[in-house]
Amino acid sequence: MIDKILRGAISLIGLLIGIGIVTGFKALGILNLPSKGWISLVIYAVVGITFGIIFFLLAPKFIKGGRKSIQFFEAELQKMPAYEIALGSIGLIVGLIIAYLLSQPFYNLGIPYLGVIISIFLYAIFGYLGIKVPTRKKEDFTNAIGNFKKNNKDRVKTNYRSCPKILDTSVIIDGRIADICRTGFIEGPLIIPEFVLEELQHIADSSDALKRNRGRRGLDILNKIQKELDIEVIIHDKKFEEEKEVDTKLLKLTQMLKGKIITNDYNLNKVAEVQGIEVLNINELANAVKPIVLPGEEMVVQVIKDGKESGQGLAYLDDGTMIVVESGKKHIGETIDVLVTSVLQTSAGRMIFAKPKTMADRAV
Numbered sequence: 001m002i003d004k005i006l007r008g009a010i011s012l013i014g015l016l017i018g019i020g021i022v023t024g025f026k027a028l029g030i031l032n033l034p035s036k037g038w039i040s041l042v043i044y045a046v047v048g049i050t051f052g053i054i055f056f057l058l059a060p061k062f063i064k065g066g067r068k069s070i071q072f073f074e075a076e077l078q079k080m081p082a083y084e085i086a087l088g089s090i091g092l093i094v095g096l097i098i099a100y101l102l103s104q105p106f107y108n109l110g111i112p113y114l115g116v117i118i119s120i121f122l123y124a125i126f127g128y129l130g131i132k133v134p135t136r137k138k139e140d141f142t143n144a145i146g147n148f149k150k151n152n153k154d155r156v157k158t159n160y161r162s163c164p165k166i167l168d169t170s171v172i173i174d175g176r177i178a179d180i181c182r183t184g185f186i187e188g189p190l191i192i193p194e195f196v197l198e199e200l201q202h203i204a205d206s207s208d209a210l211k212r213n214r215g216r217r218g219l220d221i222l223n224k225i226q227k228e229l230d231i232e233v234i235i236h237d238k239k240f241e242e243e244k245e246v247d248t249k250l251l252k253l254t255q256m257l258k259g260k261i262i263t264n265d266y267n268l269n270k271v272a273e274v275q276g277i278e279v280l281n282i283n284e285l286a287n288a289v290k291p292i293v294l295p296g297e298e299m300v301v302q303v304i305k306d307g308k309e310s311g312q313g314l315a316y317l318d319d320g321t322m323i324v325v326e327s328g329k330k331h332i333g334e335t336i337d338v339l340v341t342s343v344l345q346t347s348a349g350r351m352i353f354a355k356p357k358t359m360a361d362r363a364v
Contacts, residue, residue, distance in 0.1 A: 006063050007063070010056070010063075014051040014055025016048070022048075081237050081238060084135050087134040088130075091129075091133060094130050095129055099125070099127065103115065163258060163260060164189050164191045164258075165188070165190050165260055165280065166253060167190060168196065169199050169246065170265045171265075172200065172218040172221055172222060173200075175217060176282055176286070177221070181229050187231075189232040189233065190225065190231060191259065192234070192236065193236050193253055194235060194237050194238075194239065197222075197235070199246055200218045201219070202215070204218070240252055247267075247271065251272060254272070255277060260277075260279065262282065263279060263280075263281060263282070264281060264283045266283075289319075290319050293343055299323070299337070300335060300338075301338055302334070303315050303332050303334055304332070305332060307324055311327050311328075311329050313328020313331055321351075323338070325338055325354050336357070337356070338355060338356055338357060
């Protein structure tokens with residue numbers, strides 16, 4: 001039904017174009033037609049109907065080409081973030097206004113068609129610049145607006161918004177971020193890039209069972225954060241198509257948003273530090289909140305297994321800290337009192353060395 005209506009409208013346009021051509025030729029003196037009479041009417045009718053039939057026959061191609069053009073523009077617009085479309089629209093309006101103001105003086109020069117030709121040229125140039133300049137310099141516009149707000153002395157700030165936290169794939173799969181958010185130690189907004197979601201989905205669809213479980217766990221953690229926790233979560237649609245590595249995209253997005261990366265990836269942490277990007281590392285946080293143990297303190301531990309060295313036994317605190325018990329092999333499976341002798345801090349965490357309290361008492 002719609003195609004029939006469009007075909008009729010295109011045929012009508014062809015009819016009007018034919019009549020317009022005859023009128024134009026008559027005005028230019030190419031056709032010498034009487035103002036009234038059946039000859040003039042017949043010529044108008046024949047040319048108009050001819051163009052109407054031509055456009056009627058070509059209408060399917062016009063409709064098909066129009067739909068392809070609409071689909072192309074729609075696909076291109078979907079690739080662009082909403083704020084870029086808004087900036088481009090505003091820039092286009094400003095560019096057309098400038099072109100209009102600049103073209104007006106040329107209409108008063110008295111030269112035929114000069115104003116029209118220059119107007120077309122100015123509208124094309126300033127319309128194009130109006131779209132391109134704001135979208136390519138969007139970060140500069142954002143910074144300028146931010147600086148303007150910052151320097152506005154008359155505005156009284158009552159609400160302070162924390163900087164955005166960008167989550168990487170590894171920290172989502174790790175899962176501890178949900179527990180940390182629940183405690184309230186991390187304030188939003190949490191930024192989940194679309195390319196991270198795509199990577200999680202790719203991992204969840206993997207043929208490898210371990211990877212598949214990790215990906216599904218990450219998606220479950222995201223759902224948990226969004227539905228159960230009172231924290232702002234934003235899905236960011238910036239793609240960075242020119243970059244292939246997810247880590248590189250994360251760093252660029254963090255710089256663009258002036259935020260911080262939350263990760264437990266050691267290599268990403270180091271690269272971010274080199275580029276001057278702030279990082280919140282979950283592993284460093286876990287090590288920082290472990291209880292501080294000093295040499296000479298007494299502890300009650302359960303020896304689980306034997307250690308690497310002869311006679312050693314291994315025990316663990318609730319947070320996973322390993323305790324190496326001297327001569328503890330013979331106490332495997334027992335809960336004993338130990339005396340801390342030294343503490344070793346490594347990049348992997350904290351190790352505590354201790355000996356059974358009975359040995360310490362005998363030494364005294």
